Amino acid sequence: MMKRPKTVVLPSAAQAAELVKKMRGAIDSNENYRSKSLRINGAICAKCGREFDQASINLLTVHHKDGNHNYNPPDGSNWENLCTHCHDDEHSRGVLGEYLSKST
Ligand SMILES: [Zn+2]
Ligand SMILES: [Zn+2]
Numbered sequence: 001m002m003k004r005p006k007t008v009v010l011p012s013a014a015q016a017a018e019l020v021k022k023m024r025g026a027i028d029s030n031e032n033y034r035s036k037s038l039r040i041n042g043a044i045c046a047k048c049g050r051e052f053d054q055a056s057i058n059l060l061t062v063h064h065k066d067g068n069h070n071y072n073p074p075d076g077s078n079w080e081n082l083c084t085h086c087h088d089d090e091h092s093r094g095v096l097g098e099y100l101s102k103s104t
Contacts, residue, residue: 033072033079034061034062036074036076036079037062037076037080037081038057038060038081040076041076041079041080041081043057043060043081044060044081045060045081045082045083045086046063046082046086047082047083047086047090048083048086059083059084060081060083060084061081061082061083061087062079062081063079063081063082063090064078064079065078066078
């Protein structure tokens with residue numbers, strides 16, 4: 001019996017474009033929930049109360065209360081604005097440190 005050579009299917013240009021679009025979309029929605037959370041909760045750390053301005057706002061991150069980054073209800077009920085320090089602290093309690101390694 002002849003072994004058929006495995007055909008490697010390369011993504012077409014259209015598929016590749018679709019993939020890029022998807023990835024961009026994920027980044028966009030990430031940006032969206034962050035700015036939404038900042039608008040809803042204010043530019044202030046929910047834990048230590050530190051306030052942020054335009055220059056320091058990138059140190060303020062959005063924490064997902066249930067740990068699920070894909071759960072982003074528009075009313076902001078799953079978000080908490082935490083400074084990087086408090087966010088780190090929150091995740092060092094054994095939840096997931098994965099978020100910070102991605103966002104910092
Ligand atoms: Zn803080
Ligand atoms: Zn978090």
